Amino acid sequence: KTSSVINYANDLNISKNFFDDDQHNTVTRAVGMLGRNARLTRDRNAFEVYNLGFTTQQTNDVVALFSNSHVTLDTTTVDNLETGTLTEANLEVAINSLLEQRTQDGTAGGHEPAVLLVPTSLLKEANIIAKSELRSGTGNNDLNYYSTVYPNLQVRWSPFLGATLGSSGSDVRWILLGRNHSITRFVRQGLITDLVDWRIAANRDYRYVAEYREVVDSISFEGAVGSNGTV
Numbered sequence: 001k002t003s004s005v006i007n008y009a010n011d012l013n014i015s016k017n018f019f020d021d022d023q024h025n026t027v028t029r030a031v032g033m034l035g036r037n038a039r040l041t042r043d044r045n046a047f048e049v050y051n052l053g054f055t056t057q058q059t060n061d062v063v064a065l066f067s068n069s070h071v072t073l074d075t076t077t078v079d080n081l082e083t084g085t086l087t088e089a090n091l092e093v094a095i096n097s098l099l100e101q102r103t104q105d106g107t108a109g110g111h112e113p114a115v116l117l118v119p120t121s122l123l124k125e126a127n128i129i130a131k132s133e134l135r136s137g138t139g140n141n142d143l144n145y146y147s148t149v150y151p152n153l154q155v156r157w158s159p160f161l162g163a164t165l166g167s168s169g170s171d172v173r174w175i176l177l178g179r180n181h182s183i184t185r186f187v188r189q190g191l192i193t194d195l196v197d198w199r200i201a202a203n204r205d206y207r208y209v210a211e212y213r214e215v216v217d218s219i220s221f222e223g224a225v226g227s228n229g230t231v
Helices: 016-021 026-054 088-099 120-131 145-149
Strands: 006-015 113-118 154-157 174-178 183-196 205-218 224-227
Touching: 006 016, 006 026, 016 026, 016 205, 026 183, 026 205, 026 224, 088 113, 088 120, 088 145, 088 174, 088 224, 113 120, 120 145, 120 154
Parallel strands: 113 154
Antiparallel strands: 006 205, 113 174, 174 224, 183 205
16 A cells, blocks of 8 residues: 655744844744644644545555445455444444454454544543443443443544544544554654754744654554444
8 A cells, every 4th residue: 555645844934133032932932833733734634534534545455444345355345334323332333343353364353442533522422431430321320331341442532533623524423443453654754843043044034944754544444443423
């Protein structure tokens, strides 16, 4: 599978006079925002892999990351696409799908749920379902299966998964990941920042630069189950 590395580069020009006369940390705040925006851009690009995993983001078998038509090397079909909204019952369906998921050679993958990944709109529901001490949403006092059997199941969220801030996001989709899932971040060059001195600039300005090179890609379907939340 071929992955195209993203090259992020940005800079901030700061006049020498403004730099010399700065008494209120304005330059420090501006420089800090440049680095913060670089990290946010990096995260937005990373979560877009999950957003597009229901449509155009493919794995090495040339179908969408979350699909009911993955095929293993021994021609077994693997379905890692669910349709249910985030409820206790539908989370159980996704967990069972993950537990029984095959690897690319058709053998048992041995995946257990490690991360429930949701947009902001589902953050409360995800924590109630997965983290309550007792069974969620009922008057019964039986133990919560998920927090008891899978105490290390983590609920994680990002605004970039939602419909408002994610360019291809959704407020109803949710994703279950095993610890050894195959969505991978390849860092060719980590975030680097530097202040270029005014003495070597033609306009006598300082220039603060930031750049990184990386790509996040879905190598295979293994260790991941996604629900489009439509039912």
